[in-house]
Amino acid sequence: MPTCEGIVAVLGANGGTGREAVARLQHYGIKVRAIARSEAKLKEVAGPGVETAVADVRDPAGLENALRGVRAVINCVGTRVGFANTGKGLADFFGFGEDGADAVDNRGTVNVLEAMKRVGAEHIVIVTSMLINQPLNPFSLMMKPFGDILTMKDKAEKAVRTSGLRYTIVRPGGLTNQPPLQKGIRVAPADALSSGSIPRADVAEVCVQALWTDTAYGRTLEIVSDDTPPVSDWRAFFASVPPDAVAVQSAVASSVS
Known part of the structure; x- marks a missing residue:
């Protein structure tokens, strides 16, 4: 079972996966x-035992205030495009506006990382x-006109x-709304999977387990549901995917120094 003495912040807590992360x-x-x-x-998502804070990933100062005292972050923020984003006009519909993929997914993530370091x-x-x-x-070709979202x-x-x-x-397949831990989860390295779906609640469970399982660190995981039993050994689950090359290089550099 994951344990933590500090606070975990969930960014995008009002979204489908964010709400599930808070619940898990x-x-x-x-x-x-x-x-x-x-x-x-x-x-x-407000309720007993849940702190709340208002912040926008496009606003570095606001992020820093919202993340003060936090030990870890689960970032579920993502751009909505097409009819999922009523936005301010055509630019937001196609994901190129001030609420678009570059501003939110790309530069917004950089803002999160910098705020985390400061706090x-x-x-x-x-x-x-x-x-x-x-x-x-x-699907990648279909999404290209929508803010080039996968590139961001x-x-x-x-x-x-x-x-x-x-x-x-954590790279999930198509997201569904089934309850957590009803089926197994197929895990693979980056760019290994091209189809499949998974409940948002299972994505959230993987995120939570990753916080406190050392074999999850420095890894990029692709996940979809399969027909195996639910995961019971999370260390083995994460360890089945090799660490990213940059994480290996960092570990070697740390051991040398």
Whole structure:
């Protein structure tokens, strides 16, 4: 069972995966700070045992205030495009506006990393997406006009890997709304999977377990549901994926110094 004496912040706590992350952290008795862009959005997750804070990943100063005292961050923030983003017009519809993929997924992630360093937070788990480096996949081609969103998520991942922070990158397949831990989870290295779906609650469970399982550190994981039993050995689950090359290089450099 994961344990933590500090606070875990969930960014994008009002979204589908963010709400599940808050719920899974509460399930394990971990202190949670739910963060969203407005008080109205936080009403969806506010409740006993949940701290709340208002912050926007596009606002570095606001992020720093919201993350003070936090030990770890689960970042579930992601751009909404198409009919999922009513926004301010055509630019937001296509993901190129002030609420678009570059501003939120890419530069917003950089802002999160810098704010974490300023407040002394130790570990980030970030939810991105499968297909980031599969440009010829039909879904990737379909999403290209919408803010080049997978490219922006790729840039965000690269910023995370080179941040110097402890990290885990979680790339889920298509997201569904089933309860957690009903099926098994297939885990694979980056760019190994091209199809599949997974409940948001299981994505949240992987994120929570990654915070406190050392074999999750420095890894990029792709996850979808399968028909095996639910995961019972999380150390083995994460260890089945090799660490990112940059994480290996960092570990070697630390041991030499």
